[in-house]
Structure formats: structure tokens, C-alpha cells
Amino acid sequence: MTSILQNPVVHYGVPLFNAAIVAAIALTLLDGTVRLVALGIAALEVVVAPQILKRAG
Numbered sequence: 001m002t003s004i005l006q007n008p009v010v011h012y013g014v015p016l017f018n019a020a021i022v023a024a025i026a027l028t029l030l031d032g033t034v035r036l037v038a039l040g041i042a043a044l045e046v047v048v049a050p051q052i053l054k055r056a057g
Contacts, residue, residue: 005057015049018042 004010019042026038 003057005053007057011050011053011057014053015045018049019046 022038022042022045026035026042030038
């Protein structure tokens with residue numbers, strides 16, 4: 001039986017969905033430097049999380 005972590009859609013879909021949630025919260029509820037930090041974290045997640053999920057699979 002294969003693991004769900006071996007599916008390439010999971011490698012990119014989960015981090016993209018999480019980053020979209022963080023970005024939506026940042027744009028609606030936060031402002032100033034805190035908003036920029038939250039958007040930076042969202043961007044970092046889109047770049048780094050797929051690589052980590054590939055290694056986990």
C-alpha cells in the first residue's frame with residue numbers, strides 16, 4: 001500500500017492551501033510589519049514545505 005505522502009499533489013497542494021489561509025488572514029486582520037512577516041511565512045511555506053514532504057514520502 002502506498003503512502004499519501006508519495007502523491008505529488010500532496011507535496012504542492014497542502015502547502016499551497018495552508019499558505020492561502022495564512023495570506024488571507026494576514027491581508028484581512030493584520031497590518032504593518034506583522035502583515036509582511038505573515039506573508040513572508042506563507043511564501044516560505046510554499047517554497048520549503050514541498051521539499052520536506054518529498055523527503056518524508
